[in-house]
Amino acid sequence: MINTLYNYFKRIKFNKTETFQLLVMILVVGFILGINDGRPTNELDLIWFKNFIAAMLSSSIVFFSFVVFVKMVSYWRGYYAEYVWNPLPLVFSVFLSFLTFGKMIFFLPGGFNFKVIQHRRLGKFRHGPMFIEKAVIALISIFFVLFIGMITKSFTDSLLSNNLFHLSLYFALYAVLPIPFKSLGLDILTYSVPFFTFSLILVFITTTLLYFLEPGWAITFGIIGTIIAFNKIKDKL
Secondary structure (H helix, E strand, O other): OHHHHHHHHOOOOOOOHHHHHHHHHHHHHHHHOOOOOOOOOOOOOHHHHHHHHHHHHHHHHHHHHHHHHHHHHHHHHHHEEEOOOOOOHHHHHHHHHOOOOOOOOOOOOOOOOOOOOHHHHOOOOOOOOOOOOOHHHHHHHHHHHHHHHHHOOOOOOOOHHHHHHHHHHHHHHHHHHOOOOOOOHHHHHHHHHHHHHHHHHHHHHHHHOOOOOOOHHHHHHHHHHHHHHHHHHHHHO
16 A cells, blocks of 8 residues: 555646736735734734744645645546646735734635546546546545645644644635536535535534533534535535
């Protein structure tokens, strides 16, 4: 298994365009996350600077891990995944951060273009990426980011763990939104409205519960709550 993961990791490549886009996303999200250190007043002192650095590190860890994870899973399924951002909303994200002094954080994580790797798709569907596979990759990638948040919640309280935890939850909530152009939520919705509805409820409930419960209980009650809620509305979809 370790050799398999190593072989997938070796085949992960970033072109110049997606490297630039990913770097900009990391810097912008790190900035809007770190501009407010959580204190009643914003003072540019050592505490603020340490929190800002922790926010930048958190943004780097979450975004880079997320993109690498998607690329690895995609390669396993026979696709090359190229990261694509949503550039225009970044301006709104920065403006909102300045307007609210960093108290409101909103950003769009972006999505992926998928290209078929012919030699890895032998005997499989040949006409481009299948909607169901893109949807499944999107959903498990969102929960991969939530997993980062779950891990950091178990650590002792620190600036880095706090920023990682909150950024992971923001990321999951915003990633599941079906934003036009490129988004994971749009990939899920394109496949199936019921599957998107189930995914949206699951991510929303689990993310909310993680604020109040330990990860194990949050996942358990998240799944139970999602099944109950989805069964109530599935006939209307």
